[in-house]
Amino acid sequence: MLTDRKELDARLSDTAGTWLDDALAEAAHAAAHPGADSGPLPWELRFAAAGRHCGRDHADSVRALLLVEARAAPSTVTRLYRQGTAAERRAVLLALHRLDLGPAAVPLVEDALRTNDPRLVAAAVGPYGAAHLDAHGWRHAVLKCLFIEVPVETVDRLGERARGDAELARMLRDFAAERTAAGRPVPDGLRTVLALTAPAPAPTEES
Amino acid sequence: MRIFDPHIHMTSRTTDDYQAMYDAGVRALVEPSFWLGQPRTSPASFFDYFDALLGWEPFRASQYGIAHHCTLALNPKEANDPRCTPVLDALPRYLVKDSVVAVGEIGYDSMTPAEDTALATQLQLAADHGLPALVHTPHRDKLAGLRRTIDVVRESALAPEAVLLDHLNETTVRDALDSGCWAGFSIYPDTKMDEDRMVSVLRAHGTDRILVNSAADWGRSDPLKTRKVADTMLKAGFDEDDVDKVLWRNPVAFYGQSGRLQLDITTPDALHEGNSILRGGE
Numbered sequence A: 001m002l003t004d005r006k007e008l009d010a011r012l013s014d015t016a017g018t019w020l021d022d023a024l025a026e027a028a029h030a031a032a033h034p035g036a037d038s039g040p041l042p043w044e045l046r047f048a049a050a051g052r053h054c055g056r057d058h059a060d061s062v063r064a065l066l067l068v069e070a071r072a073a074p075s076t077v078t079r080l081y082r083q084g085t086a087a088e089r090r091a092v093l094l095a096l097h098r099l100d101l102g103p104a105a106v107p108l109v110e111d112a113l114r115t116n117d118p119r120l121v122a123a124a125v126g127p128y129g130a131a132h133l134d135a136h137g138w139r140h141a142v143l144k145c146l147f148i149e150v151p152v153e154t155v156d157r158l159g160e161r162a163r164g165d166a167e168l169a170r171m172l173r174d175f176a177a178e179r180t181a182a183g184r185p186v187p188d189g190l191r192t193v194l195a196l197t198a199p200a201p202a203p204t205e206e207s
Numbered sequence B: 001m002r003i004f005d006p007h008i009h010m011t012s013r014t015t016d017d018y019q020a021m022y023d024a025g026v027r028a029l030v031e032p033s034f035w036l037g038q039p040r041t042s043p044a045s046f047f048d049y050f051d052a053l054l055g056w057e058p059f060r061a062s063q064y065g066i067a068h069h070c071t072l073a074l075n076p077k078e079a080n081d082p083r084c085t086p087v088l089d090a091l092p093r094y095l096v097k098d099s100v101v102a103v104g105e106i107g108y109d110s111m112t113p114a115e116d117t118a119l120a121t122q123l124q125l126a127a128d129h130g131l132p133a134l135v136h137t138p139h140r141d142k143l144a145g146l147r148r149t150i151d152v153v154r155e156s157a158l159a160p161e162a163v164l165l166d167h168l169n170e171t172t173v174r175d176a177l178d179s180g181c182w183a184g185f186s187i188y189p190d191t192k193m194d195e196d197r198m199v200s201v202l203r204a205h206g207t208d209r210i211l212v213n214s215a216a217d218w219g220r221s222d223p224l225k226t227r228k229v230a231d232t233m234l235k236a237g238f239d240e241d242d243v244d245k246v247l248w249r250n251p252v253a254f255y256g257q258s259g260r261l262q263l264d265i266t267t268p269d270a271l272h273e274g275n276s277i278l279r280g281g282e
């Protein structure tokens, strides 16, 4: 979903490319001088303005690059998410696994999973969510995707985390039964996930 | 017919309204932040509201194929409540957001010293952020209020062409246009301004720098008034190009001064199958 620097450079106009160079330099400066300024840092204002300077389609990628370049700490990431538009929040979520945050950003993922905005939910079930959500939170995230029609293929490490998860399988079957009882279609992705919950084959003798 | 409603409070409207607006030709709108009917008691409730105008409401609008932008400000009424005025200090971090196309609604309600301060401060904020300003004219003592508003605009760092004076009527349109500002008319189901009177104003004053909005909110109002004005204009002999100018090109030109209008609608990826607004099963 995110475009790397090289590809971005090829796609951005000269003006936007220069804007991005300047923004990344400001972010690098902030990384090198932590705590030097008070108030919103210049790169954070660029983070907010990315959509109109680089184009809405590139905003996620540009914002992610800025977060990485600034080596954003958990406090910064949390503030940018809390004070962000839906587009800014989505970019924060998409970048989390590229930052050195440990589990500190899990509350942001949980916040996104409480929304009904599929763009935020889809971004919350990326690599960071896959690595840090506990079993209960992760199962509910998968169910939420089915509810609001975020394609289950969006869920990072789906097969790996679903394998042998009997509780997830139960939740999926109950959900399917509820839909069937209501005369409503069962979401396409449900059967896909249910198949993935089958236990791993038992190890064979020779392995 | 394409319609841009330059002033409507969608937070107070239903998804049926969004659908009806789309069916009537509305493809873009601006939602100014304003008073909620129930007074707020702290800056935090403004911030939640601003966040909704920058997050949830554009998402709702996009589900119906409508581009949503907003204007943010401390409104004139609540500028009088000292519990709310700290909002002014927090506005700079909101005014940098991509979908903010003006500072507004600002202006006068009862013409108090607190309103003077809030208006002047926020006109300066608009100038500092390269944004135009949406200035509401008071409902009571309108002409005096308009003249005082124009004086404050003249003393500000903002050029008159970056200011939209709203809720005008027959008695205030001349002064407003003479000031060099844009002139906005809110069309309501009863008192303030109706379609036929609007068409008379257009006949008398032309179509330059004139915007028409529904200002629909939580009170008695009609989100389809923009379309009704368009139809009344056509019946009265204006042509399609006049309608397009008043109901699309003029608002685009005014808010376009922000450099932030995004009028192509992309529905969220996850919803490519044409889902309507979701309840999330909750």
Ligand SMILES: [Zn+2]
Pocket: B007, B009, B032, B034, B105, B215
């Ligand atoms: Zn209003």
